[in-house]
Amino acid sequence: MKGLTSWVAGTMVLATLLCAPAKAQDRATSGSESSAAGLDATKGRVEAMGEQVATMQSDLDKLKRFKFSGYVQARYEQNELSKNTIAVTASSVTPANTNRFYIRRGRLKLTYDSSPLSQAVIYLDGGADRAVTLLEAYVTLRDPWTPNHRHAFNVGQMNVPFGYEVERSSSVRELPERSKAENVLFNGERDRGFNLTSQWLPKLQTVVGLVNGPGIKHTDFPNSAPRKGKDVVARARWSQGIFDVAGSIYSGKNVIPMADSSLAKDKSLTHDKTRYGADAQVYYQAPSLGGGSLRGEFYSGHEANPDSVKSLAPGRVLKKGKNIDHLATDFTGWYAMWVQNLGERLQVAARYDVFDPNTDVEHDQYERLGTAVNYFYDGNTRITVAYDVPKTDKYRKTTKTWYDPQDNLWTIQLQHKF
Amino acid sequence: MNMKRILAAAALAGFIAGPAALAGRSLTIKGSDTMVILAQRWAEKYMGSHADVVLQVTGGGSGVGIAALINGTTDIATASRKMTQDEKLKLRDRYQTMGVEIPTAKDGLSVYLNEKCPVRELTFDQLKLIYTGKITNWKEVGGSDARITLYSRENSSGTYAFFKEVVLGGADYAPNCQTLPGTAAVVNAVAQDEDGIGYGGAAYAKGIRDCAVKRDAQSPAVLPNAATVKDGSYPLSRSLFFYLRKSPVGDMKKFVDWVLSPEGQALATEVGYFPL
Numbered sequence: 001m002k003g004l005t006s007w008v009a010g011t012m013v014l015a016t017l018l019c020a021p022a023k024a025q026d027r028a029t030s031g032s033e034s035s036a037a038g039l040d041a042t043k044g045r046v047e048a049m050g051e052q053v054a055t056m057q058s059d060l061d062k063l064k065r066f067k068f069s070g071y072v073q074a075r076y077e078q079n080e081l082s083k084n085t086i087a088v089t090a091s092s093v094t095p096a097n098t099n100r101f102y103i104r105r106g107r108l109k110l111t112y113d114s115s116p117l118s119q120a121v122i123y124l125d126g127g128a129d130r131a132v133t134l135l136e137a138y139v140t141l142r143d144p145w146t147p148n149h150r151h152a153f154n155v156g157q158m159n160v161p162f163g164y165e166v167e168r169s170s171s172v173r174e175l176p177e178r179s180k181a182e183n184v185l186f187n188g189e190r191d192r193g194f195n196l197t198s199q200w201l202p203k204l205q206t207v208v209g210l211v212n213g214p215g216i217k218h219t220d221f222p223n224s225a226p227r228k229g230k231d232v233v234a235r236a237r238w239s240q241g242i243f244d245v246a247g248s249i250y251s252g253k254n255v256i257p258m259a260d261s262s263l264a265k266d267k268s269l270t271h272d273k274t275r276y277g278a279d280a281q282v283y284y285q286a287p288s289l290g291g292g293s294l295r296g297e298f299y300s301g302h303e304a305n306p307d308s309v310k311s312l313a314p315g316r317v318l319k320k321g322k323n324i325d326h327l328a329t330d331f332t333g334w335y336a337m338w339v340q341n342l343g344e345r346l347q348v349a350a351r352y353d354v355f356d357p358n359t360d361v362e363h364d365q366y367e368r369l370g371t372a373v374n375y376f377y378d379g380n381t382r383i384t385v386a387y388d389v390p391k392t393d394k395y396r397k398t399t400k401t402w403y404d405p406q407d408n409l410w411t412i413q414l415q416h417k418f
Numbered sequence: 419m420n421m422k423r424i425l426a427a428a429a430l431a432g433f434i435a436g437p438a439a440l441a442g443r444s445l446t447i448k449g450s451d452t453m454v455i456l457a458q459r460w461a462e463k464y465m466g467s468h469a470d471v472v473l474q475v476t477g478g479g480s481g482v483g484i485a486a487l488i489n490g491t492t493d494i495a496t497a498s499r500k501m502t503q504d505e506k507l508k509l510r511d512r513y514q515t516m517g518v519e520i521p522t523a524k525d526g527l528s529v530y531l532n533e534k535c536p537v538r539e540l541t542f543d544q545l546k547l548i549y550t551g552k553i554t555n556w557k558e559v560g561g562s563d564a565r566i567t568l569y570s571r572e573n574s575s576g577t578y579a580f581f582k583e584v585v586l587g588g589a590d591y592a593p594n595c596q597t598l599p600g601t602a603a604v605v606n607a608v609a610q611d612e613d614g615i616g617y618g619g620a621a622y623a624k625g626i627r628d629c630a631v632k633r634d635a636q637s638p639a640v641l642p643n644a645a646t647v648k649d650g651s652y653p654l655s656r657s658l659f660f661y662l663r664k665s666p667v668g669d670m671k672k673f674v675d676w677v678l679s680p681e682g683q684a685l686a687t688e689v690g691y692f693p694l
Binding site for chain 1: 486489490491503506507510511512513514515516587588589590593597598663664665
């Protein structure tokens with residue numbers, strides 16, 4: 001029995017051994033078929049994924065033509081002038097208090113790169129002291145003839161190409177505001193027209209343009225051109241790297257509407273508007289501190305005096321005793337500025353700026369010492385603490401003397417740029 | 419009132435001190451995709467012998483690295499092209515410096531062809547005509563009658579910018595040129611496409627064939643290798659850069675010095691690039 005069992009067991013083992021390769025072969029055949037099928041399926045899935053990725057890439061390429069950028073400047077200002085009063089003049093109600101939280105700038109810029117040859121920009125600003133406004137809207141056409149498209153034609157509403165301060169974004173400026181001269185001469189910095197920007201050499205750039213003239217912040221003509229002719233503006237800049245020098249020129253005319261026909265035949269007063277500008281910046285490296293720079297800019301010319309509006313009565317009639325020659329006067333303005341980085345995160349800046357709207361009279365000059373400390377919290381966020389000390393002459397009738405009103409200003413600003 | 423001011427000042431100081439306190443002895447290296455493998459190998463090897471320093475390496479493209487250098491989110495930008503004038507001015511706007519450029523290795527920019535492509539060499543002019551869409555069929559440059567498929571990098575890539583500047587002379591790429599997110603993707607696309615042509619770092623050239631490049635019709639056709647890149651006979655050789663905001667000091671200086679040392683340069687050769 002034992003031998004039979006052994007024989008049966010032996011036979012079964014032998015049969016198993018004999019059958020095993022055949023079954024393995026079957027399994028191998030079926031396995032290789034299923035592997036091939038699996039491989040085909042995987043290949044199909046990879047190809048399908050490849051097509052999906054190609055479609056997504058195509059969509060992504062289209063979306064990448066849109067570029068959003070912008071920044072927010074949230075600010076607190078404390079002014080020596082502040083009072084807990086509200087001034088009421090006729091129908092106008094003006095809070096005298098200037099200690100306030102507010103949004104100085106809330107800007108969103110959309111750029112669409114249609115192709116290497118054309119681009120469109122729309123730039124909105126929604127500061128708290130005004131409604132959302134269209135700051136810039138222009139189209140750029142680049143020339144197809146030169147390598148790297150060295151010439152660009154811009155048409156629409158954009159920066160007036162004059163001076164260093166105008167072209168420099170408020171998001172990178174070291175002090176909260178531009179100089180007084182720039183604020184008066186190029187209030188809003190933008191106008192409507194066109195310009196041709198040419199990069200003749202890597203370091204030499206010129207811009208020549210034609211604009212309406214009044215600029216986007218002009219009280220009389222925010223949306224229309226008051227004059228048939230247009231103003232011409234041009235700028236040339238040499239950018240060496242450790243120093244930059246540039247010159248600008250602006251030539252046009254101002255039209256001030258007048259109700260009194262005895263002052264001008266066409267019931268308006270036209271006068272020359274000429275501006276010259278020169279600016280330079282020098283950069284240096286302080287070994288233990290970091291980079292620093294010295295900057296200066298000079299403005300000069302003939303222009304509508306900002307006080308001229310005060311010389312006009314509401315009906316646009318010259319006020320009694322006011323000199324019509326002072327509606328447009330020779331002016332000068334300049335500033336000198338120093339910026340020093342202290343390591344990677346800290347920066348200090350100081351600027352002294354002067355604006356004389358009428359070089360022929362005394363006591364109308366504006367001077368200001370502005371200082372600021374910037375702390376760069378991260379790559380996008382900056383905290384600024386600034387202190388401005390303006391000096392202006394006010395006439396005190398009671399004592400018949402000139403004095404400088406108390407109007408120093410503290411500004412604390414948090415900026416986030418994206 | 420005084421208590422309010424003290425609390426406000428304390429809160430402000432806390433916010434200000436926070437990021438500085440977290441900075442520690444960590445250095446970030448960001449930028450060129452061409453250099454990302456090389457930078458990773460440098461970082462790994464350096465950290466192996468300097469346990470107290472942490473080096474974080476990421477890619478994204480030379481343009482991305484330089485943008486990060488400008489906004490302060492990286493300590494070192496790696497770039498396979500030189501910084502543009504516009505980028506230098508942006509850096510100057512923030513840091514009052516034009517940056518510090520340090521060449522760290524050399525690379526031969528390979529022109530990739532499929533293994534089955536019969537074309538063996540191309541001149542600069544032919545490459546320019548191909549990539550600007552003026553030549554669209556391989557038979558126009560000695561190949562078979564087949565439409566050429568163009569593969570390129572994205573415009574944030576230093577390789578893209580270098581090729582555009584040196585080979586295309588600043589002209590625009592043809593609109594039908596397919597942009598891919600990395601050199602490996604370009605190599606892969608050309609390896610699978612018999613009619614494809616691409617370009618990228620020599621270290622990535624696996625599974626495809628390098629095309630010999632001629633400066634003009636009379637020049638000899640040269641393939642990229644250590645000898646031709648080093649002696650300058652290969653016309654598409656370029657430097658690979660570190661860009662810093664200011665002259666390096668402390669840990670950064672030690673790392674940069676090590677990269678430029680024989681040990682660091684040997685590692686560059688090992689990865690597939692060429693020493694200075």
